[in-house]
Amino acid sequence: MFTPPPSPLPFKSSELLKLEMTNDTPTHANPSAFPTCSYHSKQKYTLTLRWTIILVPITLIAIGVSTRLFIHPMAFDAFSPTPTYGWKSWTKSLTDWSLHEKHKPIENLLQLAVVSDTSTSPFIKRSTLPATPTPTPTVPVNPTLPTPFPQPYDTTLSSHFSTTSCYNFFLNMTQTDALRSCRPFSLLLTHSQAFIQEQDDINATNTDIWGTCNTNISSNQCDLNMAWFASSLRSSCDTDLSEQNAMAVSALTGLQAFDLMRQAACSVDPVANAYCYIEAVASSDPSSYYFYQLPLGLAVPQITSGACNSCTRSLMTMYSTALSSTNATSLAGLQATYGDAATKLNNVCGSPYAQSSTVASSSAPPGVELTSVGGTWAVLLAVGLLSTSISS
Template identity: 40%
Template sequence: MFTPPPSPGLPPNNVKDGILVPDVAVSGSADHPMSPKTLKRRIGRRTRWTVMLVPMALMLITASTRYLTHPAAFDMFSESASLTWEGLSERASNWTPHKRHPLAEAALAGVASTAGSPSSSVASLTGSGAASSAAPASTSEIPISAQTVPTIPSSPPALPTPFPQPFDSSLSQNFSSLSCFNFFSNMTNTVAFRSCRPFSLLLQASEGFLDAQENLQLLNNIVWGTCNTSIDDEGCSANIAWFSSNLVSACAIDLKDGNAMAVNTQIALNAFNLMRDAGCLVDPTTNTYCYLDAVRNSNPSDTYFYSLPLGVSMPNNTIASCSACTKSLMTLYYGAMNDATQGPGLTSLKASYPSAAKIAVADCGTGYATLTTATPSGALPLRTVPGLLLSTLVVIAVTLIAIP
């Protein structure tokens, strides 16, 4: 006999319309089910905050492990940490603070010592492993205004090794011709050139010489080295004249294109003899190099005069210090321009000297420097141009006001 199955009875409370509902208390404040669109927005917001906050947290942890006192556990993933499970577990449980790492200080100190060495770039250029005998850091840290100009050494001083050289920071690749680049590369590595230590090119293109401007004792030794070379004056004059002549042919295209490196180097080579004499000028009252007096002087005008043979004109607002050294320098320049041997190669000095002489005479008197007639007729001194411009503007303004 067939027995019917039991009656299913009433459905459980947590089943509605065939869907199982979680067995939780329902209150009026309960959240309504989110639509898929709302859920995507919430996930998107959380993702954005995660993307923003996680990198910031990592940067803070990195900064703290390098520069701040921090828990040792922060170092569990550092480069020096052991990556074994035992090592990671031990570091993660260690929350005792310790000081910042000295690595940053050591690295910065190494970079500073390399960059501050006047001869480091020269060594890399020549492949020399010789150490530099630069002055102690305590001396270089003294402001130039507080340093005393040392007297000229009575015996050979300790020169920096290797000695600062032109283009010691880098040799530019910006050449119009390969022959010109090869010329510069060969010249800067030739003993005949390096041994002569051209003051004109050191002043123009030597990072080591520029760095030495902050240390008068080191600069004094370098200037002494330019005045006392292993090759005598006559030999160096012949060597530099050869390089100047060959630059004209090897860098003909670059000179035609106005390549600044080729043009300025030719000017400096032509002024080698004159600027060697200028760098070795002595102040007899103090037995010091005049160039060091100029560097030490708070009035920069004295150093401006040393750049005249390189074609660098005096700034408009220069006020001459009227020192005895600058007077001797201007006398030296005037004599060289009128010398049959040196004069033809000093075209840049002939262009920059007249305005500098007018400034010197205006500030220091007619006997301080000799004026020349090289300036075109009707030309005005550089320092009168601003006044003339102002007067012209005033006249124009008055004229416009007067017009009805």
């Protein structure tokens, strides 16, 4: 009889094979002598992670430095150490591989504590300073003024106010002829986008300064107008001032420094027959320019010998005289900045360069501790504003 061959062994699954291999392992074997695949993976992952933590920051820093020093694709700007991109601009920049010129050195920028967005700060960043001195134009004679003339708060007012009354005050003030016709340099310097942009054109800026010095109404009437606005601001923005709202505080400081800063802007260098402010703007060294911001509470940073000129000396004398006058209590911004500025100027230019006598400093931020306007004075201001509106 035919005997069939033995049946084939059943197929062993991978799980069964692993089980048999495990059972075949000697019981006396040291488990640590058989490292698993999982252990190798974890070790490799840890090593990779360590190198990533070290190399990624170094790479980003190198890219950031290269964006400042060399010509590079514009897409690299997205990785700059000081990015200025929003999300949409950042993603868009990644697709732009066209080349552009290397970045200008940071030293050529006027280092103000300011930003271009007035919704979060009242200050506007000034444009890049010229790499070489620009020829300074002389004081113009009856120039044609731009139409419209640059005005403060020419961008959309933000709603970052604590009270509606303060917001409404700013809306009304910026639209009234009593403010606009006086062309206040103290507010144009930090609150006018048009005025800041025109500083790229020294001749246009020269015309603007002439316009601030030669208004259709008298300087005395403008003084009354600004004092009235300052008084109204203190009333309408009382809560915002107490909470140190930047827009309210800086506006009050600028309104109270109107007369002093108008004198500063209109000061003329008799030798060159040019506005001292225009000479500061035209210079490639911003040292002199810094001193025009002192009444606004903006401190002078480190300066060079470029500030050692007759215009700066005259400006500091003007400030010192103002701080010795009866109006000194309303110049909180200048009180807070003059002493340090005089010390720095004397250290660079020589001890007798600026009056360094002790100046009463205000512990409160500029524009908070201010003198009040009495009832009779307020009536006179109101009459002055009314006569201005009728004459215009």
